[in-house]
Amino acid sequence: MPGILYLIPNTLGQSEAGLTQPPATALAAIIPLEVQALTARLDYFIAENAKTTRAFLKLIDAAQSLAKPLQEIQIAELNVNTASAALPALLAPILAGQDAGLISEAGVPAVADPGANLVRLAHAHGIQVRPLVGPSSLLLAIMSSGLNGQSFAFNGYLPTDAEQRSKRIKALELRSRQEQQTQLFIETPYRNSAFLEALANACQASTLICVATDLTLPSETIKTQTAAKWKAALAAGKHPDFHKKPTVFLFLAQ
Numbered sequence: 001m002p003g004i005l006y007l008i009p010n011t012l013g014q015s016e017a018g019l020t021q022p023p024a025t026a027l028a029a030i031i032p033l034e035v036q037a038l039t040a041r042l043d044y045f046i047a048e049n050a051k052t053t054r055a056f057l058k059l060i061d062a063a064q065s066l067a068k069p070l071q072e073i074q075i076a077e078l079n080v081n082t083a084s085a086a087l088p089a090l091l092a093p094i095l096a097g098q099d100a101g102l103i104s105e106a107g108v109p110a111v112a113d114p115g116a117n118l119v120r121l122a123h124a125h126g127i128q129v130r131p132l133v134g135p136s137s138l139l140l141a142i143m144s145s146g147l148n149g150q151s152f153a154f155n156g157y158l159p160t161d162a163e164q165r166s167k168r169i170k171a172l173e174l175r176s177r178q179e180q181q182t183q184l185f186i187e188t189p190y191r192n193s194a195f196l197e198a199l200a201n202a203c204q205a206s207t208l209i210c211v212a213t214d215l216t217l218p219s220e221t222i223k224t225q226t227a228a229k230w231k232a233a234l235a236a237g238k239h240p241d242f243h244k245k246p247t248v249f250l251f252l253a254q
Helices: 023-028 033-041 050-063 084-095 116-124 137-145 162-179 189-202 227-235
Strands: 004-008 044-047 074-077 100-103 128-131 152-154 182-186 208-213 221-226 247-252
Touching: 004 033, 004 084, 004 116, 023 033, 023 050, 033 050, 044 050, 044 084, 050 074, 084 116, 116 128, 137 182, 137 208, 137 221, 137 247, 162 182, 162 189, 162 247, 189 208, 189 227, 189 247, 208 227, 221 227
Parallel strands: 004 100, 004 128, 044 074, 044 100, 152 182
Antiparallel strands: 182 247, 208 221, 208 247
């Protein structure tokens, strides 16, 4: 009988060194105790980034002892460079009866994450898939933005070419206005300033733009205002403190 593929939520950037409370207390505010306990008993993980996963498991271990020493836990990587032909081998231990955890570099797996293809293949092989509760930066951003949470679309990364990016923003703004649909984006953190400037310049003055940075972290900031106000602030040199920090961008056309 196959094992179970658990979709394990990771933190959004917390580390043991950065905690201001004991690990058990701090982690419980982000990852439910039941999820921590289940994670601690697994000894096979399929991860976007093995180094990040080891850091997360070390944090779990500080709160709830792992069933095996960290060095004995198997971590197989699955990222954007993983070929489709390699996916069956990742599922082989599960098909042989071993439970496994799929874990993203941050947040929940299979959302803005390469794990979705593995989950699809698991379904095709009759493997039970169990999603577990944890932080999603996209949902937290929607919740806190004040924008439409009834209808929204995640667009991932936009083109880096300035002209193509501007055209894409304007097309999505038109869709947002017609459907009253919130549009979500992420960007490589060192390009945050350039991306916000592109949004402020391409969007109409009344369009609401939200910038949500370092969600769930002590440095968390969330701000929603019109494109006109963002444009004026940027022109005055008042950039958000988001350089090289994970950020979700959202807008809703009025």
